Amino acid sequence: MASKTRDTEELFGFEMSPKVVTWAKALGFHAVLWSLVFVVLMPVLWMIVVSLNQVAFDTFIENPGVWLDGASLDAYRRMLYETNFITWFGNSVIVTVSSTVLSIIVCTFGAYSIGRLRFKGRKAVATFLLLTQMFPLILVAVPLFLIFRDIGLFNSLIGLTIAYVAFVLPFSIWMLRGFYENLPEALEEAAMIDGSTRIGAVVRVIVPLSSPAIATTAIFAWIFAWNEFVMALILINDDAKTTLPPGLSSWIGQYSLQWDLLMAGALGATLPLFIILFFLQKYIINGLAEGAVKT
């Protein structure tokens, strides 16, 4: 009888059949997972609920029927036709796209030169770049306002774009630099011997290989520019030229607060980020440089 195998397993001190154990483990795992997802998405869910019908939380819980009866897309209609939402959205898109594209181009070459080229003062440049990140944004914004006012960039989307690029660059360059330093140098050397210039080697070999890192940098720049509030508030004072975050905040009046309109606006502002993350996430996960050299 000594050779009889055990057909039960132990879970938290209880003897159970293996089937039950597998099932219980899966249940526990999914319970934890989905509760986390729910907690994270709760605000978004509430945004949707309120944008359709402005109700209090306890009313919604006690009597969802009331909410359902009064649900309408009226807030969205008002948002689109009675406010500057579309203009702000357009401004946000312009500033975000241009600052993302610009910072990607600049930081690709900037990070490459700091990561690869051997020139005097390379370390100093890298350190000073990081130094700018030590100041809170609002501290930089006020002097920037004075400078921009004097050189005529105040109250313009170009000025805001430049400010965003300047603020995003140091971090992006540091991020990409680390990635470049890990790419085998022989790749560019091979490309240069094969007839490319150094810039050609960067464009044809380094950029395709670093697309996951560049995508990460792009997401960082995009999220920053899309969500940025303080600089947009300080550097733009024309309602038709402002971006979404300061624009939406102007709906919070002194005497009235239209929660349904605000939530509809917030949802409208969140949507582009959802879309961007959805498309770019595969680049973040992908390890393209795999197989470049024998490991």
Add this chain to the structure above:
Amino acid sequence: MSRIQFDSVTKRYEADILAVDNFNLDIHDGEFLTLVGPSGSGKSTLLRMLAGLEEITEGEIRIGDTPVNRLPPRKRDIAMVFQNYALYPHLSVRDNMAFGLKRSTDLPAEEINERVREAAELMGIEELLDQKPKHLSGGQRQRVATGRAIVRDPAVFLFDEPLSNLDAKLRKHMRTELQRLQQTFETTTIYVTHDQEEAMTMSDRIAILDTGTLQQVGSPREVYNRPKNTFVAQFIGSPSMNMFVSKLDRSGDRPRFVGDIDLPISERQAESIAARSDADQFLLGVRPEHIHVHETSVEESVRAFVDIIEPLGSNDLLYFELESNIDVTSVIGNSIDIGEDEQGDEEEYKVFIEPESIPQRYENSDDPVYLTFDTEYVHVFDPETGENLSLDQRSTPEAQTESATGAGD
């Protein structure tokens, strides 16, 4: 056409680190030349300077008759195979091989395709053309890297330790394959390796480097049979040359060496050695195949004790110790590199013997064996300069011209 000249080439890195010191070498058109040396000897630096990946501090490099010091790599008409292959991971094998042709020529797409196909056929990788490098094995990657070089039909091939990432069997196979390719194309080839066996088997000529200085250039046989100094003597050949310390005694009626080993030499040799060096003790270098082991004492034999006998197949390698020996390092000058291997056991004496000609019972026993030496193959080195003093008597006019350009110091 595509001969390569190194003219007083020197490379210095920032903090005054001398990587290559006044290097002169003339490589003939169509020649297969190997740069060999231990790590840090400057061989890769030389190759990279030739490729344009490293700046030349002083001197001039010419490909054909064009000085290339100021030319970017793409204008030098060279192709290089890297140690880690450096295949572009985001491109298929076909695009990897076509990359150079697309960049450096204006050939039409069909022509490029055709040449890539031909090169792939030559390398036996046609069925891999649509694969990405990460799906290939080490040997296949090596073939793709070589194919990428030959497809461009350049004036010069550069190989930077291309086989060191392969396993031993594949390495031997690729060795002959690369040699065959080079003979087909007759393209001037410079091959960098730290493996003296690779250098010996593949090259028309070998250039041996140590600490940035050229030690000797010559055909594989020449550098093996007539090493110019202790470094070359120890570096070329496996297992390396045995080094004994002995004094030249000219007091008797016949001059002879006395010390670790006792050897008679001719009056003429003694004269020539004494004329070239006033050293008291000399290093006697004897290759393992030029020593004979006897079980009984014979005339002019030296007593030794067997450490271990390693069977190698066609012959055995016998490690021995002498009754008393003088530490080589105590005799040699500070600047002399006797090329001790990684374990630092330059004092291990070795001799090739016929399999089982010496019974196992001699291993670690007190019974001595008796050694005799082929005196004509004994090299006498000056312990201060490392120079081979016995070289002149055997050197031929051909050897002198060949090594004349190799005098880097």
